Amino acid sequence: QVQLVQSGSELKKPGASVKVSCKASGYTFTSYAMNWVRQAPGQGLEWMGWINTNTGNPTYAQGFTGRFVFSLDTSVSTAYLQISSLKAEDTAVYYCARIDEGSPTREFDYWGQGTLVTVSS
Amino acid sequence: DIQMTQSPSSLSASVGDRVTITCRASQSISSYLNWYQQKPGKAPKLLIYAASSLQSGVPSRFSGSGSGTDFTLTISSLQPEDFATYYCQQSYTLYTFGQGTKLEIK
Numbered sequence: 513q514v515q516l517v518q519s520g521s522e523l524k525k526p527g528a529s530v531k532v533s534c535k536a537s538g539y540t541f542t543s544y545a546m547n548w549v550r551q552a553p554g555q556g557l558e559w560m561g562w563i564n565t566n567t568g569n570p571t572y573a574q575g576f577t578g579r580f581v582f583s584l585d586t587s588v589s590t591a592y593l594q595i596s597s598l599k600a601e602d603t604a605v606y607y608c609a610r611i612d613e614g615s616p617t618r619e620f621d622y623w624g625q626g627t628l629v630t631v632s633s
Numbered sequence: 634d635i636q637m638t639q640s641p642s643s644l645s646a647s648v649g650d651r652v653t654i655t656c657r658a659s660q661s662i663s664s665y666l667n668w669y670q671q672k673p674g675k676a677p678k679l680l681i682y683a684a685s686s687l688q689s690g691v692p693s694r695f696s697g698s699g700s701g702t703d704f705t706l707t708i709s710s711l712q713p714e715d716f717a718t719y720y721c722q723q724s725y726t727l728y729t730f731g732q733g734t735k736l737e738i739k
Binding site: 547574620625 | 664671679682683686727728729731
């Protein structure tokens with residue numbers, strides 16, 4: 513069965529970096545693009561961008577350029593989100609979610625369980 | 634950028650009620666509209682894609698309709714497990730989520 517399993521919660525100090533992983537199983541990793549979605553405490557869902565798992569080419573949404581980096585390790589079917597120079601406002605749950613690159617409708621059909629990143633001094 | 638506006642932001646209803654949630658796009662998005670359900674502490678779950686297609690495994694009491702700029706999600710007879718927050722999402726140009734509709738027990 514399809515699974516996206518994310519790394520555990522992180523507590524970081526302002527200015528530090530964090531790397532969140534999303535390990536895929538149950539399907540061909542390179543047949544589905546990977547998206548990242550942020551959810552601040554008590555807030556809604558915010559699309560951060562996506563990465564083409566064939567080419568490794570990332571696309572970042574407005575507001576998620578500069579400090580945010582998407583990457584892959586296709587040998588272990590894993591996508592990564594790295595955030596540098598962390599700020600208190602980066603405190604959120606981060607989700608990975610896949611889309612079928614061959615589907616015209618591009619819905620997010622499977623999601624990881626989420627990773628809570630807390631930024632606090 | 635395409636903006637998505639859901640209404641209402643919150644809704645109280647009883648088990649067995651018929652409930653409708655509306656989502657409006659700031660420009661035409663054809664049928665590139667998806668609906669998700671999120672329960673507290675859990676990841677969102679896909680309910681409806683392409684405006685009206687039911688995702689596999691989702692109960693038939695959920696349905697979606699609309700095209701262009703106006704869309705609806707309908708739950709025909711609310712069950713206890715349906716109390717959650719619902720989000721629409723456009724996938725016409727990149728992705729944008731609505732702000733969410735919290736469905737609470739009356």
